[in-house]
Amino acid sequence: MQGLNRVFAIAALAVLPGLPLAQQAADAVAPEAATGQDAIWPGLSDAARTALRAKAAGRPVEAQDWMIAAANPLAVEAGAKVLEQGGTAADAMVAVQAVLGLVEPQSSGLGGGAFLIWYDAATGQVTTLDGRETAPLSVTPQLFQDDAGEPLKFFDAVVGGLSVGTPGTPALLAEAQGRWGNRPWPGLFTDAIRLAESGFKVSPRLAALVAGDRDRLARFDATAGYFLPGGAPVEAGQILRNPAYAEVLKSISDQGVAVFYSGEVARDVTQVVQTAPGNPGQLSPLDLAIYRVIERDPVCVDYRGYDVCGMGPPSSGGLAVGQILGLLRPYDLAALGPENSESWRLIGDASRLAFADRGRYVADSDFLPVPIEGMVDSEYLNNRSKLLGGDDALPEVAPGDPTFDHALNWADDEAIEFPSTSHISIVDGYGNAMSMTTTIENAFGSRLMVRGFLLNNELTDFSFRTHRDGRPIANAVAPGKRPRSSMAPTIVLKDGKPVLVIGSPGGSRIIGYVAEAIIAHIDWGMDVQQAVAMGHLVNRFGTYDVEEGSPAATLAAPLEAMGYEVKARALNSGLHAIAIGEGLRGGADPRREGIAIGR
Template structure:
């Protein structure tokens, strides 16, 4: 059975919406590049690399951070990191470097992010000392209806039936974010940021083993539409590791962006190609129009911050659930001495696991696009509320069950329990520039290879499937994350900047669907409570709990798993393909880390 067949079987066999979500979330579309303890060796299938890239790969394989005194970039592919490093070493800002990094990631890691998707960005400005966030989440086209993902009988579609095709495509936000970040914080010429990515797309790049294996694993699911098939299956065969792959259509798209800015994407020929692809997927066509693209806007929102051990942990608020849920987990753990317990203690992980379960109960009930409904953002991270919720963890065994709490703004408590499914095809970029500006950006096309629809050289997202397929829960309550025209689906992306005494000390984030929240919380705890350096914090074993069972990486935490089973947890061994990219800002300089489960590296100067 294929993994998509398994996914559908799990969905169909579930007894409830909650079980369906748990079953689907257990299937990870992106497999790990390697076992976390055996990171790829230098030059492992990437083609020619710079000395700095090889040094980054060596550091990751040896489990130690990259160090630098001036600037640092950590991202999911060596070629993308090299593009950002070239900008930073010539005096560019973190915003300048991000534009180049994202442009290359869309080429070399197309299954995870790109121009056809959306992103959240957290920025700490060194001159003003302010931390802000930019919301570039995809939006639903104006013509969608509440029954977008329901059949004629009013029942939810099978998940992959909804994903593949134009129906699932939201209006992309990433190009608008690239331009907005550059307008606010960039220093270098906009067009010049695209020179390297355009050359790479036109001349070709070496297909990495990871990309080749993911394409081959997709098989028929990636061959429904001619443009996608022609690109990923040249001559009828999946792209091979080590082969050269060119993308002249993507080079032309980048050239148009370089010349005319984001207007080229949202109002020009690229917009025409996107709409034609979405509406032309005749077996599952979508609703997007050129007016939808022209109306897209990036929204600045206040950062959501929670205090943890004399640190401020700041991130992206709704429509992302990332900062709220990470913040709730940390806030509930504030009264417990994780440092004394240690990283190998089942009791530490009982507390972390149950705090996550409690936070996820609130996430399912309350979190969605704040422009469409009241979200009790302040109430959810109010210290008194988190202290009260944290008392639930004071027992000796795992909690038998969890339920949503009653945060401030009680009128929001009438929302129904959500059942939306979020899958882990995403990537993360962390950058610190020479002036001390800090960027944390998580970017996505949602499912692996998104909607499988390609336009103008890039894949289009399937972000609308992050909405709930149902409009009401079983008790008749309206679901906050139901689809609506112009609405932004809830996300788990958690780009995070950690500050102490107002100064940034860490930037971190990860792909991984709804498990992103657990990955990011664990990395923060590992550094603050357990004293790990940034690479150790990223490489440490993943244990994640969202709905009751404790997900554990196979072969990495056998003693912990046994101890947690004794405490009453159901243990689920499964690949936990985080892609953490992080930078620590220390008194001695910068330390960069990259997740050994994927292809990323850190480069500093």
């Protein structure tokens, strides 16, 4: 068990010839770089420094009352202060996101979107909120096609205004805090405003990402002026100030998020999108004015007596994680263990089957029917799990036939999802639990910066094609539609009480990261730090991605003997998890800069 629990520095991605062409191109794009080592963070609290030492030693952080795990120590400290003052998880989440948008701007922020799952201790209810970006009302099906009707090259679509959807994160912050918060709204932005005005030290991670994306960041004056002052990329340890971001946060803290969706901020956002040099977009003031957060039913699947609850469409995360676990129910993974290639044959092919269904059926359920109940129906999964009964890799997989209330003939999707996102897990002193995955899509999003924050490139999560072989693609772009996502914020419950809060960034590999960590914790008895640090093995489309430089790579030869093509590559997750039992235990992915703090 211990052999898979340590992680080492990770190198760049290679193209996988076995993947669909669109995903090959996405995977060829370098994701957010692995951290490699913890940054030196000045002025951190004793609790934060203790958390950094625990992560380095591979131990979970322990607490009794509350806990928070997120991707940057400064953001975690901001949330911890709110919890220390008696705030709820919803209050703390606002503080964390406000700081993340400053110190980790490449991953999430005001210009992006998020999905949130909430467990309410008073009622025992699980609620999910959809803060996903929407397509502008003026888009056409040819949004990402050239004059000949062929898909654009990826960065031709990504960089600039064309890829920008209506941001949902500010509205989600307000919605969640309005429902479940108890602290004054203005006070939740104090740390983020202070850090933006006085400055923060650029982390090694941010510096490496800026240097790696220098040419694209240089295309737009405001973006270049911030990340490339004087023409040179910001360096690790450099003090970076963002007074424009501080002013936006002050406006939101004083006037609420209405100022973002209908005031001067909205005006500036739409102007920057519509006038982006070389690649203008279509986002309008009306798109911002009509944006709304949607409450959706959670997707819950039984797994070995636990209820694993996630986000439904337009996210594919809850469905795919649920399908993977449901397909594995008949198999004794606990007896096989984590170092057994047979475990990974089962997990890998279960994932392939889930991805086949995902590619065919999942899109924004407000725009077309999605067989949600059919896809996680026990009889459907039990029958489909029989496909895993052999001893070699499945030679091919195809979508199943889940129960529909009608007949549709969809083509398989070709959408791309880039691996630049962030995740926040929180349990507060009242027993509430919150899991939120938040993103601006590709690292640095569209590369457009306005008032100190970056705008998303989320529309590139739609399929660039609308049809294939005469059949429509479910995840094609449409006015007001929300692109499919793989974000998988998850809360696992036992007897109606939360026992695990978890999620990760990582593009479409999020699904594998989250499912594997749940299996590691439930089947293999790993604590949360071991589970999030375990070497990754992910199979979505037939080729097995094995985390290079980790002990997981020892399984490459046995998996090849089973018939898989295996590629060693960087698998840079960002799992943040909290286990709830007699106390609280927090885990932070060693591949990134995050920590868990509790009391």
